[in-house]
Amino acid sequence: MPIFIFLAKAMSKNEIARQRCEQLLELAAKNYSADKKLSLRYVTLARKLAMRHRISLGGKKFCKKCGTVFIAGETLKVRLEPKNKRVQWICLQCGAKKSFGYSKKQPAH
Ligand SMILES: [Zn+2]
Numbered sequence: 001m002p003i004f005i006f007l008a009k010a011m012s013k014n015e016i017a018r019q020r021c022e023q024l025l026e027l028a029a030k031n032y033s034a035d036k037k038l039s040l041r042y043v044t045l046a047r048k049l050a051m052r053h054r055i056s057l058g059g060k061k062f063c064k065k066c067g068t069v070f071i072a073g074e075t076l077k078v079r080l081e082p083k084n085k086r087v088q089w090i091c092l093q094c095g096a097k098k099s100f101g102y103s104k105k106q107p108a109h
Helices: 002-031 036-053
Strands: 076-081 086-091 097-101
Antiparallel strands (some): 076 086, 086 097
16 A cells, blocks of 8 residues: 555654654753753754654744743743633743643543
8 A cells, every 4th residue: 555655654754853853952951051052053953844844843842932942940931820720931031921721631532
């Protein structure tokens, strides 16, 4: 079945790219305190790679506005809004805010 082979190949390629993206983001986090420019470069590379392979990076690992990798307490401030059951993430580099809901129950599928 050629179509299945094609799909399997496409999937494994994407899987490799996704792993590479994660590695790049890990490196970005590791190198942030030592070399911010290098860290930013890793994030840029990961984003480009993700774009090329149409992978979603989720936007929880780095700031979409300035590209700074999120490190809790260092580049990221997390604020809980229990009233709305929302979490607000604030990038300490550019001040961009991102909020999303949190709940212990996963929506049923
Ligand atoms: Zn930012």
